[in-house]
Every structure is written in C-alpha cells, then in structure tokens.
Amino acid sequence: xxxxLMSAGLLLCAKIPIPLTGLTNRLxxxxxxxxxxxxxxxxTIAVGAVCAVCCAVAGCFLVLRKxxxxxxxxxxxxxxxxxxxxxxxxxxxPLPMLIGALVAGLLTAVLTQFVHxxxxxxxxxxxxxxxxxxxxxxxxxxxxxxxxxxxxxxxLFGDLALAGVxxxxxxxxxxxxxxxxxxxxxxxxxxxxxxxxxxxKLSSFDPVFAxxxxxxxxxxxxxxxxxxxxxxxxxxEVVGLLVVALLIVPASIARLLTDKLSxxxxxxxxxxxxCTTSGYLLALWLESSAAxxxxxxxxxxLAVAIVLSPHEGLLVRAARTVRLRxxxxxxxxxxxxFRQQERSSTxxxxxxxxxxxxxxxxxxxxxxxxxxxWLQSSRLLTGTREDVRLTTQxxxxxxxxxxxxxxxxxxxxxxxxxPADHLHDPAEAMEHYIGPEMQERLRDELSQPAEDPHGxxxxx
Amino acid sequence: MTAAILDIHxxxxxxxxxxxxxxxxxxxxxxxxxxxxxxxxxxxSTMIRSxxxxxxxxxxxxxxxxxxxxxxxxxxSYVPQRGSVDWDFxxxxxxxxxxxxxxxxxxxxxxxxxxxxLAAECLERVGMQDFAQRQIGRLSGGQQQRVFLxxxxxxxxxxxxxxxxxxxxxxxxxxxVFDLLRSLSEEGRTIVVxxxxxxxxxxxxxxxxxxxxRVVASGPVATTFTSDNLQATYGGRLTVxxxxxxxxxxxxxxx
Numbered sequence: 137x138x139x140x141l142m143s144a145g146l147l148l149c150a151k152i153p154i155p156l157t158g159l160t161n162r163l164x165x166x167x168x169x170x171x172x173x174x175x176x177x178x179x180t181i182a183v184g185a186v187c188a189v190c191c192a193v194a195g196c197f198l199v200l201r202k203x204x205x206x207x208x209x210x211x212x213x214x215x216x217x218x219x220x221x222x223x224x225x226x227x228x229x230p231l232p233m234l235i236g237a238l239v240a241g242l243l244t245a246v247l248t249q250f251v252h253x254x255x256x257x258x259x260x261x262x263x264x265x266x267x268x269x270x271x272x273x274x275x276x277x278x279x280x281x282x283x284x285x286x287x288x289x290x291x292l293f294g295d296l297a298l299a300g301v302x303x304x305x306x307x308x309x310x311x312x313x314x315x316x317x318x319x320x321x322x323x324x325x326x327x328x329x330x331x332x333x334x335x336x337k338l339s340s341f342d343p344v345f346a347x348x349x350x351x352x353x354x355x356x357x358x359x360x361x362x363x364x365x366x367x368x369x370x371x372x373e374v375v376g377l378l379v380v381a382l383l384i385v386p387a388s389i390a391r392l393l394t395d396k397l398s399x400x401x402x403x404x405x406x407x408x409x410x411c412t413t414s415g416y417l418l419a420l421w422l423e424s425s426a427a428x429x430x431x432x433x434x435x436x437x438l439a440v441a442i443v444l445s446p447h448e449g450l451l452v453r454a455a456r457t458v459r460l461r462x463x464x465x466x467x468x469x470x471x472x473x474f475r476q477q478e479r480s481s482t483x484x485x486x487x488x489x490x491x492x493x494x495x496x497x498x499x500x501x502x503x504x505x506x507x508x509x510w511l512q513s514s515r516l517l518t519g520t521r522e523d524v525r526l527t528t529q530x531x532x533x534x535x536x537x538x539x540x541x542x543x544x545x546x547x548x549x550x551x552x553x554x555p556a557d558h559l560h561d562p563a564e565a566m567e568h569y570i571g572p573e574m575q576e577r578l579r580d581e582l583s584q585p586a587e588d589p590h591g592x593x594x595x596x
Numbered sequence: 597m598t599a600a601i602l603d604i605h606x607x608x609x610x611x612x613x614x615x616x617x618x619x620x621x622x623x624x625x626x627x628x629x630x631x632x633x634x635x636x637x638x639x640x641s642t643m644i645r646s647x648x649x650x651x652x653x654x655x656x657x658x659x660x661x662x663x664x665x666x667x668x669x670x671x672x673s674y675v676p677q678r679g680s681v682d683w684d685f686x687x688x689x690x691x692x693x694x695x696x697x698x699x700x701x702x703x704x705x706x707x708x709x710x711x712x713x714l715a716a717e718c719l720e721r722v723g724m725q726d727f728a729q730r731q732i733g734r735l736s737g738g739q740q741q742r743v744f745l746x747x748x749x750x751x752x753x754x755x756x757x758x759x760x761x762x763x764x765x766x767x768x769x770x771x772x773v774f775d776l777l778r779s780l781s782e783e784g785r786t787i788v789v790x791x792x793x794x795x796x797x798x799x800x801x802x803x804x805x806x807x808x809x810r811v812v813a814s815g816p817v818a819t820t821f822t823s824d825n826l827q828a829t830y831g832g833r834l835t836v837x838x839x840x841x842x843x844x845x846x847x848x849x850x851x
Binding site for chain 2: 200331333334335340341342346348350394395396
C-alpha cells in the first residue's frame with residue numbers, strides 16, 4: 137500500500153508542483169539522501185508540527201482546568217460519530233464524517249454532565265461510562281460494516297508516517313492531505329485564544345468569580361470543549377488515539393518548567409513539535425509506529441522535566457537537601473567547638489582542635505568534609521590540619537547557635553511536660569532553624585531567660 | 597425614601613431539595629461593615645452565594661438599590677473563600693488583581709493602561725506591590741488573601757460580599773485587612789463579611805447578622821451581639837426545622 141501511494145504521489149508530482157521543492161532538494165543534497173525521501177520526511181514533520189501545536193495549545197487549558205480525561209473521552213467517541221454517519225448515509229466521505237465526529241464529541245461533553253448530575257455519578261466515572269459506551273458502539277458498527285472500507289487501525293493509530301506522502305492538490309500545489317483539517321483547526325484554535333484570551337484565563341482560574349462579573353464560565357467551558365473536539369478529530373487522522381499524549385503531556389511538561397501562562401503555551405507547542413519530529417524520525421530508523429514513538433518520546437521528555445523542573449524538580453530538591461544538610465553538619469562543628477571552649481580553663485580563648493576531631497563533630501559522614509570546606513571558605517574556621525580554631529566570626533555564629541539551642545530547651549521545659557534528659561535532642565534538631573527574630577520571641581516568652589534547664593548560661 | 601442598599605426578602609435556599617436557609621429577611625440601608633456570624637453549617641456562605649446568584653433560591657427576592665440584585669452585579673463584588681481556587685495556576689499576582697477589572701471591561705475588551713494603573717494602585721493599597729510578578733502559589737495564606745482583596749478593590753464596587761477573608765490568616769494580615777475594610781466603609785461602601793471569630797466581632801464591625809439556618813437576630817453590634825442572642829444562635833439547631841427539611845425532601849422524592 138505504501139508503494140502504491142508513493143507511486144501515486146510521484147505520478148501526481150509530475151503534473152502539479154509540491155511547494156518548497158527547491159528547499160527540500162537542497163536539504164537532500166546536504167544530507168546526501170534521495171530528494172524524494174527528504175521531501176516526504178519534510179512534509180511529514182510539517183504535518184506533525186501543526187498537529188502538535190494545535191494539541192499542545194488546547195491541551196494546556198485541559199491540564200489547567202483538570203479536564204485531561206475529556207481529551208481521552210473525545211478521541212474515543214470520534215469513532216462513534218464516524219460510525220453513526222456511516223449508518224445514516226451508508227458511505228464514507230470526509231466532510232460528513234468530520235461533522236459526525238464533532239457532534240459525537242459534543243455529545244460526549246453534554247452526556248457526561250448529564251450522567252454526572254442526573255444519575256448522581258462522580259464526574260470521572262461519568263466520563264468513563266460515556267466514552268467507553270460510545271467507543272464500543274463505534275467498534276461494533278465498524279466491525280459490521282461490509283463492503284465499505286472503514287479502517288479501524290487508522291482510527292487507532294493514525295498515519296503519521298504517510299502524512300508526507302499522502303498529498304492532495306490545493307490552490308495549484310500538492311499539499312499533505314492532513315492539512316485540509318489540521319490547518320483550519322490550528323487557525324480556529326489560535327483565533328479562539330486571541331479572541332477569548334482574557335475570558336479563558338479568568339474562567340479557568342476562578343470560574344465562580346468569572347460568573348459573578350458576568351463572564352459565563354459555563355459558556356466558556358462549552359466553547360473550549362468544541363475547540364478541543366475539533367483539534368482532537370483533526371489530529372486523530374494523523375496520530376490516532378495517541379492524540380491524548382499530544383494533548384496532555386507537552387502541556388504538563390511546560391507546566392513543570394514555567395509559572396507563566398503565555399510561556400506555558402509556547403513551551404508546550406515547542407515540546408509537542410519536538411515529540412512528533414523525534415518520534416517520526418526514530419520510527420523511521422527503528423521501522424516502528426510513528427504515533428507510538430511520538431507518545432514514547434513525550435513520556436521520556438516528561439521524565440526529564442520531572443528531574444529538571446526549576447522549582448520542584450528532583451535535581452533542585454536534591455541540591456536543596458544537600459545544601460541544608462551540609463549547613464547542619466557545619467553548624468554541629470561550630471556548636472561542638474564552642475561547647476569545648478566553654479568547658480576549657482580559658483573560656484575566652486578559642487579552643488585548639490584538629491581536623492580529625494572536627495570531622496567527627498560533623499558526624500563523620502559523606503557531608504563532613506564539604507561542611508569543613510564550607511566553614512573554612514566562609515572564614516568561620518581557620519588553621520591547619522593539626523590546629524583548627526574558630527575565628528571571631530565563627531565564635532559569634534556558634535554563640536548564636538548555642539543560644540538558640542538553650543532557649544529552645546528552656547521553652548520546651550516550660551511548655552511541654554518533658555523530663556530533663558528529653559530536652560537536648562529536640563533542641564539539637566531545632567537550633568538550626570531558629571533565627572534572631574525567633575530568638576527574641578522565645579526570650580520574651582520565657583520567665584527565666586538567663587539560664588537553660590541544665591543551669592548553663594544562655595549566651596547573648 | 598431612597599431604596600435600601602440591599603434588601604433580602606423571604607429568601608429560602610435548598611440544596612438537593614433540602615432547605616438549608618429558611619425565610620431570610622435582612623435589609624441594609626446605611627453603608628457600613630456587617631458580619632455574618634453563626635456555627636458551621638448555618639448557611640453563612642450559602643447566604644451570600646445565593647445573593648450573588650450562584651445558588652438558586654427556592655423563594656424570595658433580593659434587591660440592591662431597588663433593582664433585582666442580578667442586574668446590579670457590576671456594582672457588587674464577591675470575594676470567594678481562598679480555598680476555592682487552584683493557587684498552582686500559572687498567573688502572577690498582578691494578573692490576578694487585573695482580573696478585578698474584567699467585569700467592567702465585559703467580553704472581548706482587553707485591559708489597557710488605565711486598568712493596569714488601577715490594578716497597581718489596588719496592589720499597593722494592600723501592601724503587596726513588591727510581589728506583583730510572583731506566581732500566586734508562592735505566597736503565604738495571608739498574602740493570598742490580600743491578593744484576593746486587591747482584586748475586589750479593582751472591581752470598584754459599592755457593595756462587597758466576602759467569604760471568610762480572615763480564615764487561616766496571620767495577625768498582621770488580619771489587622772491590614774480590617775484597616776482596609778474600615779477605610780472602604782468610610783468611603784461610603786457597604787461590606788458584608790462571613791466571619792468566624794466571635795472575639796473580634798465587637799471590635800471590627802458595625803452590624804451583625806446572627807445566622808443559624810434562619811436569622812436569629814440582626815442589627816447594630818451593640819444591641820444585637822448579646823449573650824442571649826449568641827446562646828440562641830449556637831445553642832443547637834432547631835430540631836423542628838431539621839425534621840421539616842427532611843419531610844420536604846421526602847415528599848418531593850415520592851411525588
């Protein structure tokens with residue numbers, strides 16, 4: 137079938153020109169590949185990109201409004217719409233099929249609300265009930281259809297790999313056939329965004345408030361659903377049921393990477409294009425399904441985003457934890473040296489210690505050495521291997537820590553009914569988080585702020 | 597005689613056919629600060645939500661300045677509970693406040709320089725100008741509440757309904773919020789607040805509505821906020837009303 141289509145494409149080529157042939161030919165020369173396959177790849181990637189952008193933009197709002205399941209539902213009910221039109225008209229022609237699919241999509245949205253409200257079923261279950269029923273209806277009709285070619289595989293997986301080969305004449309040029317629905321879908325999506333940007337933002341963020349200022353959240357919901365249905369149907373020709381991945385995943389990735397709505401839309405589009413392009417090229421290389429590879433790529437990119445996200449990413453969080461733990465180790469060293477100094481015969485002089493001992497004070501773990509390095513680089517500790525001392529600055533820092541520790545012990549003794557030997561450990565944990573402001577508050581709360589429960593003075 | 601600012605007449609509200617507010621009658625004729633106070637489940641939020649048309653009434657009517665309240669929404673502002681929105685939504689503090697101007701703009705018109713200046717001014721009034729570009733989720737509870745208030749200010753309404761603006765707010769924010777409400781009221785605006793902290797009612801409010809599925813008492817704080825009235829409000833629900841509500845629900849289900 138591929139060969140037949142290719143040769144049909146070649147035949148047509150001879151008569152009607154394909155746009156940008158010069159560009160693709162030069163690309164082919166550069167990569168020293170056959171011009172024909174470069175041209176096919178180019179237009180496939182173009183179709184994938186348009187498809188990805190539509191889906192990503194619409195998907196951002198699905199994700200933000202927590203309506204992700206709707207994309208799933210719409211894509212499944214499309215089959216029912218197509219089947220319904222076939223039952224009614226007995227034939228398969230593109231425009232009625234498109235209308236049927238759109239009607240089925242809207243029917244899904246309305247039925248979902250209806251079942252949810254009237255039958256008192258939770259909304260997610262209601263979506264599940266409606267779309268599986270509609271999908272099943274579609275499957276039954278399609279499998280019964282004799283004599284007419286209704287390709288189930290095409291609905292399920294799309295034909296991204298052939299999108300650049302399957303060409304149609306339009307305006308004197310040969311364009312990818314998928315453009316016939318994808319370009320209008322893109323234009324409508326972008327126009328919808330441009331016209332309703334303010335309303336969309338408001339009703340997505342705070343639908344109740346939107347309604348009280350006269351911008352109906354319900355109307356916006358149905359408008360958005362219509363646009364999503366249109367996008368889903370157009371994109372399904374290319375990527376099949378895996379359209380759900382293109383709707384939800386790039387938007388989720390973009391959300392992880394930014395805190396700004398407009399940036400999120402751009403990023404999601406870029407990520408979507410990256411998914412379809414890399415998915416198609418990988419599928420070519422591995423001789424696998426292009427739509428499948430696209431979905432796999434989106435999953436991989438999501439994993440990368442989870443690790444790299446600037447605010448809550450695993451990497452940032454790990455770095456934050458390590459930094460905190462290094463600081464805690466370092467502070468343990470400072471406090472330990474200060475206590476030794478207090479107990480020594482010359483409490484006014486910084487006590488002499490060694491690197492080995494300091495490492496022990498820092499807990500001796502993996503973070504002990506970095507903690508000491510940090511102390512020396514911030515000039516809190518000074519000296520050589522065998523003679524390590526607190527600097528003036530370090531002594532001040534340590535005194536404040538001890539103050540926090542003893543204030544907390546006193547506070548615990550006054551307000552918690554704890555035995556005296558249970559005070560040290562909690563204070564050891566809390567001392568790292570008590571700043572000057574909290575010290576003031578604690579002192580004000582205490583009846584005897586000069587001594588800790590063990591009779592040691594609380595330093596200023 | 598000029599029409600009352602707000603007149604709630606015989607308002608009854610039901611959820612799922614079961615009445616939750618009975619025959620509410622309440623009139624505000626003078627600008628000022630009013631607290632709606634009552635136990636959990638008394639219908640405090642429901643009362644202001646149904647005035648805003650967010651919950652349908654079974655019977656009764658609500659007028660503002662002599663007109664149906666629904667036709668006066670451009671002069672009325674509603675501040676929902678802080679927990680009612682998704683604070684992870686990717687918008688900044690400034691954009692959120694700017695949304696206060698959307699009602700006056702109506703459909704399609706975009707906020708311009710005038711609206712942005714207004715939003716900046718409102719942000720300054722709640723002391724949040726330094727956070728303008730911050731994503732709203734990266735704020736403390738008190739700061740989020742102030743953003744909501746700034747958005748309400750940007751609506752430039754004459755009548756404000758606020759649902760628990762003090763819930764989960766630190767003492768400093770509570771002070772700021774009340775100073776703000778006081779100054780709004782001095783500008784001749786009317787503010788109705790669902791309030792949960794009985795200790796501060798006398799200090800902050802002019803009028804009080806004591807609510808427990810019905811209006812137990814309403815009027816100036818000095819004469820209404822008495823221990824007898826509080827006893828009547830918090831001393832358990834009226835069991836007859838509960839049984840009646842059940843009877844209504846059953847009746848409607850069987851016929």
